[in-house]
Amino acid sequence: MxxxxxxxxxxxxxxxxxxxxxxxxxxxxxxxxxxxxxxxxxxxVPTRPPGQPLPPSTDVDRRLRRLEDRMNRAEQSIRDLDRRADRLEQRVTRLESRPRPRT
CATH class of the missing domain: 3.10.350.10 (LysM domain)
Known part of the structure; x- marks a missing residue:
């Protein structure tokens, strides 16, 4: 049109x-x-039939995949840090619950 x-x-x-x-x-x-x-x-202005999606932009798709990869790595790092913090908290709790030697 x-x-x-x-x-x-x-x-x-x-x-x-x-x-x-x-x-x-x-x-x-x-x-x-x-x-x-x-x-x-x-x-x-080229028109396309109704309901037909826009063709994917390879540059946008590549950037989106890169961002998703970064997000996945960040989420994995957060999970790892959470596990380490939980283990550290357990160790501190165990150490605090031990009876202290009298001097």
Whole structure:
């Protein structure tokens, strides 16, 4: 579908409004860097059938996996620290419950 750029529009806003990736808008309209658009410009907005998800972005997917890996490692570290703290607390409790030698 064709869309006429309105005052205040940006490529990001148009992409979000129509649910298409910004890079797809840039590609299908052959917009050169620095990716300026102007008021009154007609740009083609590719549409997809209803219910069809956006294609995955490999860069976003890679970043998401990296963050999930970091989160999993952090959670494992927290569990390890919790176990160590529990063991230390048990040792302290045992030491405190021992009768003290008289001097």
């Amino acid at each position: 064709n869309y006429v750029v309105q005052p205040g529009d940006t490529l990001n806003a148009i992409a979000a409004r129509f649910g298409v990736p910004v890079q797809e808008l840039i590609r299908v309209n052959n917009i050169p860097a620095p990716y300026y658009i102007y008021i009154g410009q007609t740009i083609f």
